[in-house]
Amino acid sequence: MSTVVALDLGSSALAAAEMKVGRDRVSLTKAAFAPLPPGLMSDGEVREAADLAGELKRFWKENKFSGKKVRLGVANQRVLVRTIELPVLDDPQELRAAVQFEAGEHIPIPPDESIVDFQPVMRYMGDDGERERVVVVAAYRDMIETLVAVVKGAGLQPVGIDLEAFAILRALLPAPSVLDEGADDTPAQAVVHVGAETTNVIVAVDRKCHFTRLVGFGGGQLTTAVAERTGLSTEEAEAVKRECGLLGRPMEGWDPDTVAEVRHALALGARPLVREIARCLDYYRSQPFSRPIDRLVLTGGTSLCSGLDRYLQQGTGMRVELGDPLSQIDDAGAIEPEVATRCAVAVGLALDGGR
Ligand SMILES: Nc1ncnc2c1ncn2[C@@H]1O[C@H](COP(=O)(O)OP(=O)(O)OP(=O)(O)O)[C@@H](O)[C@H]1O
Ligand SMILES: [Mg+2]
Missing domain, CATH: 3.30.420.40 (ATPase, nucleotide binding domain)
Structure with a gap:
């Protein structure tokens, strides 16, 4: 059984979820949110790093989440998501190289300023063989670095960053x-x-x-x-x-x-x-x-x-x-519906790799 904690920095609130992940059971052991003063985060981006780190530190202490390792989510105009089509490549390294190359064609961020991730979504038969649709996510490196610095500034250790949209799907829809x-x-x-x-x-x-x-x-x-x-x-x-x-x-x-x-x-x-x-x-x-x-x-x-x-x-x-947002959790204890709704992104971030 492992414990996973995820954090969602929203423009109106901080929200976090803590989960115990077993081989065939996922339990939500804690979920909490706290309002943020206006202006610290806006449009999904950090605006006032020092004040935000202070708020986060207080939120963590008050709610006594386990440990310091956290998963984070991002959703703002400095993360671009595009769909590309490639021939099917079963070798993960070849696939990554092909995605990096194609991303350069579709995503207007210079490679040395971006962090690229991807998710294969569907295989289909094209005119010249089997092809794969891949969703490519490219984020501005400095935006991610700023977010990571805030979380570290609050004494926490980021262990993963995911697109908010992927987390939302994991929390809301059945596999x-x-x-x-x-x-x-x-x-x-x-x-x-x-x-x-x-x-x-x-x-x-x-x-x-x-x-x-x-x-x-x-x-x-x-x-x-x-x-x-x-x-x-x-x-x-x-x-x-x-x-x-x-x-x-x-x-x-x-x-x-x-x-x-x-x-x-x-x-x-x-x-x-x-x-x-x-x-x-x-x-x-x-x-x-x-x-x-x-x-x-x-x-x-x-x-x-x-x-x-x-x-x-x-x-x-x-x-x-x-x-x-609790539909994919086996045991959520007595979490209030409002808390669950405000923590939906955090729940989905924590569910990553949960099953
Ligand atoms: N009972 C309610 N009725 C109507 N609106 C509500 C209610 N409870 C919360 N809200 C609204 O939900 C919003 C906050 O939602 P949420 O926590 O998902 O946003 P956030 O993650 O802080 O923001 P963003 O994702 O845009 O950065 C606020 O605008 C708030 O007014
Ligand atoms: Mg939000």
Whole structure:
């Protein structure tokens, strides 16, 4: 049995998950999140390294996570994800060399400034033999170094960095069964993770990422929409947003006109989200290897906004379901649903290699 701890540095909060991984059982032993002051992280990137390291140190001490080794995730505009097609190469070294070469063609980051990783996603028969689709991830080296320095500055030791989109898929979707994996008629699933400043739109087949794009939209924009419409302060608007949501019954004592105004602001504020999701999914559908998308799984802190799933279902015309980030864990103890939702990325990062 080994213990794995993963950390998600978001623009609104720090979140972490600790897991015990056995041969055939994965238990979530701890999950916690804590709000971050604005401006330390934004758009998925470190902005105030020293203050962020201080917050992280405090968060770790307060929550008493095991050990100092942590897995990290990244999602920002300085990580690029592209899909390339290659002849099938069974030798891992040859595959890596071919990916590095092709990456140079597709990714506009000079090789000495980038860190490249990849994940084979699908084999298919091309005109001249069997080919493989590979998702290539290239990150600016300095962005990764800054993140690593913050985590080390908090006294922790980073032991792995993964793309947030891959972690989200591991937490939210079941692994394909041996019998079904690779079948031509398996539909795609869309997973939409809406955070505070960013939204990750992902399309997966057999839980493998075939498309991902980071959109500059998050719950912060919904809060701003409420504040602008009602004249409330940002803090008040945030609280009212959480209380009212788009649907459901707000607490006793709420004036119905205020509730109607807040909901109107949220519906108008969420329109760009619908538009961006539709644009991303249309792009995926225009790809020659796209599959029909079966459903859209909604996750991320903003998925806690009641009724957002219904709103997206109306706006996109797709079946929308709320994701369960604990669905792949055998034993999660008594973790509150809100904590689980805010820790979804950390859970997926910790699940890496778990099975
Ligand atoms: N009950 C709720 N109703 C509506 N929105 C909520 C609720 N709870 C949290 N949120 C929103 O979720 C967002 C935070 O989500 P999350 O923790 O996934 O973001 P993050 O990881 O900090 O940000 P990012 O990934 O964009 O850097 C905030 O905008 C917050 O207002
Ligand atoms: Mg996040």
